[in-house]
Amino acid sequence: MATVEVVEQMAVGDGLFSLRFRSPVDLRLAGAYHPGQFLHIRVSDSFDFLLRRPLSLCKADVSRNELTVIYRAQGEGTKRLSRVRAGDQLDVLGPLGRGFPIHDGDRHALLVAGGIGVPPMLELAHALKARGQQVTAVLGFQNARHVILQEELMAYGTVHIASDDGTVGTKGLVTDLLTDALCTGVNRYYACGPTPMLRAVQAAMQGCSVPGYLSLEERMGCGIGICVGCVHPIRRGGDVKQVKTCKEGPVFSSEEVVFT
Numbered sequence: 001m002a003t004v005e006v007v008e009q010m011a012v013g014d015g016l017f018s019l020r021f022r023s024p025v026d027l028r029l030a031g032a033y034h035p036g037q038f039l040h041i042r043v044s045d046s047f048d049f050l051l052r053r054p055l056s057l058c059k060a061d062v063s064r065n066e067l068t069v070i071y072r073a074q075g076e077g078t079k080r081l082s083r084v085r086a087g088d089q090l091d092v093l094g095p096l097g098r099g100f101p102i103h104d105g106d107r108h109a110l111l112v113a114g115g116i117g118v119p120p121m122l123e124l125a126h127a128l129k130a131r132g133q134q135v136t137a138v139l140g141f142q143n144a145r146h147v148i149l150q151e152e153l154m155a156y157g158t159v160h161i162a163s164d165d166g167t168v169g170t171k172g173l174v175t176d177l178l179t180d181a182l183c184t185g186v187n188r189y190y191a192c193g194p195t196p197m198l199r200a201v202q203a204a205m206q207g208c209s210v211p212g213y214l215s216l217e218e219r220m221g222c223g224i225g226i227c228v229g230c231v232h233p234i235r236r237g238g239d240v241k242q243v244k245t246c247k248e249g250p251v252f253s254s255e256e257v258v259f260t
């Protein structure tokens with residue numbers, strides 16, 4: 001557990017907020033953070049908000065030792081979090097879990113994300129580009145007012161967008177953009193978003209024979225492997241086991257993720 005100081009909180013879209021705070025760990029240390037990991041944030045001291053909220057690491061600024069998360073204020077906890085201001089203190093655990101593995105032999109990575117699954121893609125794109133990989137991002141949003149991180153991701157590669165109502169990018173689902181032409185030459189994909197999207201991405205990319213990783217959005221309690229509140233069926237060695245996503249995930253190899 002660490003108490004951190006909030007540096008900045010700002011609105012970045014319709015009900016969407018970016019929260020920057022001092023890192024609970026020294027980011028210069030090897031292994032201090034990895035793209036795809038999450039921060040487990042206590043949103044209030046009140047007894048009503050005992051459960052922390054898991055939010056993906058979006059950006060790590062090593063020179064300032066600061067971390068940024070981007071989140072949608074939808075339920076009571078995240079709405080409470082959106083009222084936090086610069087100078088306030090927050091109780092933050094993490095970065096926790098296992099993030100996206102990066103394969104040094106790869107040349108071209110495809111990032112697929114929907115809605116609040118987009119934030120972890122920024123630090124991932126940064127890391128992939130730093131290792132010399134070409135990055136293509138395919139992002140899905142409800143509408144133009146929910147678009148986040150488009151310009152930031154364009155600094156690392158090509159960005160394609162789909163929206164439910166066609167107010168930005170192509171009208172339709174993010175998976176509609178996963179054509180054979182787009183996947184040609186891609187060594188690996190990385191996906192994060194709601195479960196129906198992940199299921200569809202898994203099927204589409206299996207069809208293109210491209211291996212990849214899925215970041216699962218299970219509900220979490222403790223975030224550190226104690227409460228067993230976050231299990232998901234994972235296929236390993238012919239068996240399907242209930243695995244704790246907070247400790248062994250949230251990122252899993254796509255072929256081992258079972259959707260029921």
Ligand SMILES: Cc1cc2nc3c(=O)[nH]c(=O)nc-3n(C[C@H](O)[C@H](O)[C@H](O)COP(=O)(O)OP(=O)(O)OC[C@H]3O[C@@H](n4cnc5c(N)ncnc54)[C@H](O)[C@@H]3O)c2cc1C
Pocket residue numbers: 038051052053054055056057069070071072073074075076077078079116119120216217218219220250
């Ligand atoms: C590994 C991981 C990374 C995530 N990263 C982000 C992110 O970067 N940005 C973002 O906006 N959201 C992210 N989420 C989803 C976010 O955690 C939930 O939207 C948030 O916890 C909901 O809390 P609430 O107070 O708004 O809702 P409430 O309904 O008040 O929450 C009640 C309880 O349910 C849990 N809960 C509700 N919805 C979810 C959900 N979809 N996933 C997990 N727990 C849930 C809450 O943590 C809380 O314990 C992530 C979830 C996981 C598991």
Ligand code: FES
Pocket residue numbers: 219220221222223224225226227228229230231244245246247
């Ligand atoms: S959230 Fe408690 S074991 Fe995973």
